[in-house]
Amino acid sequence: xxxxxxxxxxxxxxxxxxxxxxxxxxxxxxxxxxxxxxxxxxxxxxxxxxxxxxxxxxxxxxxxxxxxxxxxxxxxxxxxxxxxxxxxxxxxxxxxxxxxxxxxxxxxxxx
Amino acid sequence: xxxxxxxxxxxxxxxxxxxxxxxxxxxxxxxxxxxxxxxxxxxxxxxxxxxxxxxxxxxxxxxxxxxxxxxxxxxxxxxxxxxxxxxxxxxxxxxxxxxxxxxxxxxxxxxx
Numbered sequence: 482x483x484x485x486x487x488x489x490x491x492x493x494x495x496x497x498x499x500x501x502x503x504x505x506x507x508x509x510x511x512x513x514x515x516x517x518x519x520x521x522x523x524x525x526x527x528x529x530x531x532x533x534x535x536x537x538x539x540x541x542x543x544x545x546x547x548x549x550x551x552x553x554x555x556x557x558x559x560x561x562x563x564x565x566x567x568x569x570x571x572x573x574x575x576x577x578x579x580x581x582x583x584x585x586x587x588x589x590x591x592x
Numbered sequence: 593x594x595x596x597x598x599x600x601x602x603x604x605x606x607x608x609x610x611x612x613x614x615x616x617x618x619x620x621x622x623x624x625x626x627x628x629x630x631x632x633x634x635x636x637x638x639x640x641x642x643x644x645x646x647x648x649x650x651x652x653x654x655x656x657x658x659x660x661x662x663x664x665x666x667x668x669x670x671x672x673x674x675x676x677x678x679x680x681x682x683x684x685x686x687x688x689x690x691x692x693x694x695x696x697x698x699x700x701x702x703x704x
Contacts (some may be wrong), residue, residue, distance in 0.1 A: 524694040580637035
């Protein structure tokens, strides 16, 4: 089954404790992206990757890191999480110029 | 930055009625997409309309695009309670590379 998976689905952590949210897709998509969703703001792009070893900042990259060592994986790293990073996070993937497949989301709470 | 703005922010209708949602955007686009999100879950792609298209249909969905006004509308005909969800437009900007910019969404409630 074609899908984008994210782990964990729910996470409660404390300020400053490094965490990684994994994202994996099984569709051989070149393009992957991370979004955060906050009430009233829609989805905002954090980082995206056009292919292996090619990443770039989206609209709200501060406080986040990503890597793309393999085509299928695109982890999101929060080196020192802060409460303003409490949000719902989505990973997505696609071929160029085609609709994006979204993962189920990761709900992160930073205390 | 937000490119698209949906209107209305919330819409409440009865089953069987039609629901119309509008989206406005600011820059030139390659295409405009509509996505649906059930509460707190991932987004599901509904329909994509390219900048050289004016209207597109998919089942009970009808999307129009007016590039001169930088606006689009999504019409859901004969709505069902299962259509209750949030609907987002997203623009893939000209010169971009699948970089979607989403609006804040329209929350649709369809009552039995």
